[in-house]
Amino acid sequence: xxxxxxxxxxxxxxxxxxxxxxxxxxxxxxxxxxxxxxxxxxxxxxxxxxxxxxxxxxxxxxxxxxxxxxxxxxxxxxxxxxxxxxxxxxxxxxxxxxxxxxxxxxxxxxxxxxxxxxxxxxxxxxxxxxxxxxxxxxxxxxxxxxxxxxxxxxxxxxxxxxxxxxxxxxxxxxxxxxxxxxxxxxxx
Amino acid sequence: xxxxxxxxxxxxxxxxxxxxxxxxxxxxxxxxxxxxxxxxxxxxxxxxxxxxxxxxxxxxxxxxxxxxxxxxxxxxxxxxxxxxxxxxxxxxxxxxxxxxxxxxxxxxxxxxxxxxxxxxxxxxxxxxxxxxxxxxxxxxxxxxxxxxxxxxxxxxxxxxxxxxxxxxxxxxxxxxxxxxxxxxxxxx
Numbered sequence: 001x002x003x004x005x006x007x008x009x010x011x012x013x014x015x016x017x018x019x020x021x022x023x024x025x026x027x028x029x030x031x032x033x034x035x036x037x038x039x040x041x042x043x044x045x046x047x048x049x050x051x052x053x054x055x056x057x058x059x060x061x062x063x064x065x066x067x068x069x070x071x072x073x074x075x076x077x078x079x080x081x082x083x084x085x086x087x088x089x090x091x092x093x094x095x096x097x098x099x100x101x102x103x104x105x106x107x108x109x110x111x112x113x114x115x116x117x118x119x120x121x122x123x124x125x126x127x128x129x130x131x132x133x134x135x136x137x138x139x140x141x142x143x144x145x146x147x148x149x150x151x152x153x154x155x156x157x158x159x160x161x162x163x164x165x166x167x168x169x170x171x172x173x174x175x176x177x178x179x180x181x182x183x184x185x186x187x188x
Numbered sequence: 189x190x191x192x193x194x195x196x197x198x199x200x201x202x203x204x205x206x207x208x209x210x211x212x213x214x215x216x217x218x219x220x221x222x223x224x225x226x227x228x229x230x231x232x233x234x235x236x237x238x239x240x241x242x243x244x245x246x247x248x249x250x251x252x253x254x255x256x257x258x259x260x261x262x263x264x265x266x267x268x269x270x271x272x273x274x275x276x277x278x279x280x281x282x283x284x285x286x287x288x289x290x291x292x293x294x295x296x297x298x299x300x301x302x303x304x305x306x307x308x309x310x311x312x313x314x315x316x317x318x319x320x321x322x323x324x325x326x327x328x329x330x331x332x333x334x335x336x337x338x339x340x341x342x343x344x345x346x347x348x349x350x351x352x353x354x355x356x357x358x359x360x361x362x363x364x365x366x367x368x369x370x371x372x373x374x375x376x
Binding site: 021022023024025026099103106107109110112113114119122123126127130146147150151153154155156157158159161162164165166168169172177180181184185 | 209210211212213214287291294295297298300301302307310311314315318334335338339341342343344345346347349350352353354356357360365368369372373
């Protein structure tokens with residue numbers, strides 16, 4: 001196998017599209033080859049197991065959701081108490097602007113629930129992501145330790161699941177929901 | 189078609205199992221007939237469209253998750269400020285004790301995101317469920333109007349998605365996470 005980074009990215013992006021459009025059950029190496037317009041067997045060369053393919057998709061989702069440094073800088077420069085509100089709203093904004101990525105993340109978790117092999121590779125990846133986020137909060141002076149950051153993750157996950165599927169309050173701005181939540185935590 | 193309520197329930201239960209085990213994409217009338225051990229075409233007789241089948245599953249999930257009156261009574265009789273903590277913990281307990289139902293609810297939402305026909309029947313059902321929950325909170329003296337109840341739904345959804353798939357903090361008791369959240373809201 002010749003390592004071709006661009007091809008690897010194209011395959012991971014195709015895997016994300018399949019996950020977002022068809023759900024985890026539709027994700028096969030063959031479906032990825034077809035969508036990427038590559039010969040049968042290409043996805044298997046780069047990602048030898050289904051778990052590896054799902055991990056490749058997960059890594060690529062996080063790359064594509066990476067915050068822009070300039071925006072994070074703006075948020076940091078903004079007024080004190082509302083920094084965490086702005087930051088969580090920015091997380092939410094990125095997820096809602098990329099429905100396919102956000103839905104694929106949910107599908108990845110569901111795939112992990114159904115397969116121990118998938119859970120084994122996805123769990124350490126997601127937990128490392130949490131640890132990195134806790135460190136980001138710490139170095140950027142945002143309040144919270146691990147427990148608080150996990151609460152924020154749960155709220156954002158629940159809110160994204162709601163907004164991208166069947167919004168219970170379609171007329172309410174999700175940014176306001178996030179702000180209400182962060183302010184409630186801050187007052188503790 | 190002869191209406192047979194027990195058969196309708198058996199079909200809805202089979203639909204839930206398929207949803208929970210295989211995801212929304214695996215849910216076909218044929219898969220439900222096979223799992224229920226009924227002749228081909230039975231599920232189609234009771235639920236003429238895929239959207240009707242998903243609504244049947246949704247209705248049955250809510251029936252199966254109905255709280256026990258005796259437990260709600262106990263919670264109501266408990267000390268004032270912690271009533272909402274106890275109630276949310278009871279909601280969480282029921283969902284985590286029935287992983288198949290909880291995962292099927294997430295799958296229903298994902299199916300609605302992928303099909304306007306499904307969204308059209310699932311959305312009013314879920315919104316009616318929210319209205320009933322807001323009314324339950326009001327009549328049981330639990331604080332919060334619609335906005336607060338929706339925040340609770342988001343948190344519980346995010347927490348359930350986490351615990352039933354890839355728990356970010358596997359050693360932490362989810363009941364404690366729910367309590368931390370409700371107490372944060374109460375202090376506002």
